Amino acid sequence: MKFAIALYSAAHAPSSRRALRFAEAALASGHEIVRLFFYQDGVHSASSNIVTPQDEQDIAQQWATFVSQHQLDGVVCIAAALRRGVLNEDEAARYQRPGVNLKAPWELSGLGQLHDAIQTADRLICFGGP
Amino acid sequence: MSKSLLIISRQAPWSGPGAKEALDIVLAGGAFDLPIGLLFLDDGIFQLLANQNAAAIEQKNLSANLQALTMFGVDDLYACNHSLSERGITPAGLAVADVQSLSTxxxxxxxxxxxxxITL
Known part of the structure; x- marks a missing residue:
């Protein structure tokens, strides 16, 4: 089955960890993930500036490793990310901000990517949100 | 044929960017001509009220974005009757025309x- 996965919560939220474990299980069971789309506070789950205590899970790091390893399409909504200060090199330069906290494998793009993923996938699975 | 998508909007317009971000998904879908529905549920109902003074809390008014829905070809707008009555709002008191109110x-x-x- 082809899954699209949307995440609406930050890396410290239980739903971000659940989304990651779901995604891992989906691939392990032979399913396909057409795209990950991080929206609302989900953009924080892609931040490269998160530091967790040594005896805790670093979910943001695990997300990045997972996406890289499996060469997945990891999209972070650009409007949601800018609003929350999650910037890649291009955006930090464009808005003259001092910090870059979004790097490969993540890509900034628009909501069209969410709609495209929904159309391509058999199922959209959402994590987090109100 | 395109897959249809229902957005369930549950956030009050003053509770943060949630309501606007739910609406942005709807408008983007409308721009791509996709079959999109929008259901206002729970506190999402508050987005539909008339005479909101967003400036009083230094926010932008969401009403203009809601009025743009039909321009983007999004005509399937729904409000949950139960959510309305829980908040003492009658369908007649809604600012957005053509919102269909639905029983549970x-x-x-x-x-x-x-x-x-998508529920946001």
Missing amino acids: EEVRALIDRYDQV
Whole structure:
């Protein structure tokens, strides 16, 4: 089955960890993930500036490793990310901000990517949100 | 044929960017000519009230974005009757025209009718 996965919560939220474990299980069971789309506070789950205590899970790091390893399409909504200060090199330069906290494998793009993923996938699975 | 998508909007307009971000998904879908429905549920109902003074809390008014829905070809707008009555709002008191108010049974059937659902 082809899954699209949307995440609406930050890396410290239980739903971000659940989304990651779901995604891992989906691939392990032979399913396909057409795209990950991080929206609302989900953009924080892609931040490269998160530091967790040594005896805790670093979910943001695990997300990045997972996406890289499996060469997945990891999209972070650009409007949601800018609003929350999650910037890649291009955006930090464009808005003259001092910090870059979004790097490969993540890509900034628009909501069209969410709609495209929904159309391509058999199922959209959402994590987090109100 | 395109898959249909129902957005269930549950946030009050003053509770943060949630309501606007739910609406942005709807407008983007409308721009791509996709079959999109929008259901206002729980505190999402408050987005539909007339005479809101967003400036008083230094926010932008969401009403203009809501009025743009039909321009983007999004005509399937619904409000949950139960959510309305819980908040003492009558369908007549809504600022957005052509919002269909649905019973709990009808909300259930609506969600069932769409291929995909996003709740925000």
